Amino acid sequence: MEVLVDFGPKPDEVILNKTLAELKSQDGVKDAVYKEGAILVETALPSTQILEMVTKTSGKRAVLQGFGDTQSAVAMISSQSCCKRQVLGVIRFQQTEEGALVADGSIDGLPAGMHGVHVHTAGDLSQGCKSIGEHYNPCGAPHGAPEDPMDRRHAGDLGNIVADETGRATFRIVDNVLKVWDIIGRSVAVTERKDDLGRGSSPSSKIDGDSGTPIACGIIARSAGVFQNPKRICACDGVVVWDEKDRPLAGKGRREEKPKRRCCENHNNSSVVNPCCKV
Numbered sequence: 362m363e364v365l366v367d368f369g370p371k372p373d374e375v376i377l378n379k380t381l382a383e384l385k386s387q388d389g390v391k392d393a394v395y396k397e398g399a400i401l402v403e404t405a406l407p408s409t410q411i412l413e414m415v416t417k418t419s420g421k422r423a424v425l426q427g428f429g430d431t432q433s434a435v436a437m438i439s440s441q442s443c444c445k446r447q448v449l450g451v452i453r454f455q456q457t458e459e460g461a462l463v464a465d466g467s468i469d470g471l472p473a474g475m476h477g478v479h480v481h482t483a484g485d486l487s488q489g490c491k492s493i494g495e496h497y498n499p500c501g502a503p504h505g506a507p508e509d510p511m512d513r514r515h516a517g518d519l520g521n522i523v524a525d526e527t528g529r530a531t532f533r534i535v536d537n538v539l540k541v542w543d544i545i546g547r548s549v550a551v552t553e554r555k556d557d558l559g560r561g562s563s564p565s566s567k568i569d570g571d572s573g574t575p576i577a578c579g580i581i582a583r584s585a586g587v588f589q590n591p592k593r594i595c596a597c598d599g600v601v602v603w604d605e606k607d608r609p610l611a612g613k614g615r616r617e618e619k620p621k622r623r624c625c626e627n628h629n630n631s632s633v634v635n636p637c638c639k640v
């Protein structure tokens with residue numbers, strides 16, 4: 362993964378080396394190098410954990426800029442105004458060279474405990490999480506566990522995630538059935554209850570693991586891999602990445618009223634003359 366750190370134009374060598382050494386000392390981190398203004402981390406750890414580690418060691422702000430290679434996807438998860446409880450999060454999907462799919466995510470606002478995660482057939486949020494269809498199931502199989510063979514589980518069955526007492530779930534799921542190119546344009550949802558993985562006695566166990574209704578969902582879209590995203594500003598609303606890190610994903614407080622910024626699509630492109638581009 363590519364982590365953009367707010368080192369300024371030239372990083373402090375001592376801080377940079379300390380950060381790289383700290384990353385490399387972790388179990389689950391294969392390598393960490395500094396390249397073109399970003400830290401590249403080869404790891405099996407969740408991205409949230411890496412970002413926290415970088416922020417703590419360097420004392421600088423850090424954001425995830427790229428993830429995986431060209432075969433990557435991302436879903437912004439939210440409660441879609443379905444529920445009183447506001448659930449927000451991000452799940453990133455990456456196809457590994459070994460053929461597995463990694464789903465790396467962090468979701469806030471969940472009731473503490475276990476919740477099912479499933480890829481659903483449709484990328485249709487016209488009625489919020491009610492219109493995303495059934496679990497993605499190209500083989501016509503019953504609902505099951507991620508470790509079940511393809512004919513004994515829905516392809517979209519990703520098992521459970523666990524939210525702590527603060528409402529946050531941080532996870533990294535490795536799945537051997539789903540492929541990233543099969544799920545782009547579909548949805549991913551988190552359910553209100555634990556998924557019994559098709560082992561329960563309830564009639565809905567073989568349908569959805571008796572996991573209840575989805576309380577948050579989002580459409581899976583193709584995303585930038587490592588070094589494929591040169592943007593330092595969100596082209597949609599003019600919020601730069603460092604500002605964005607400290608702002609809510611949407612709603613009040615997302616945008617500053619003053620000073621007014623104009624969009625800056627690509628700060629690396631010298632033909633774009635734009636005084637608003639801070640980075």
Ligand SMILES: [Zn+2]
Nearest residue numbers: 496504515518
């Ligand atoms: Zn299922």
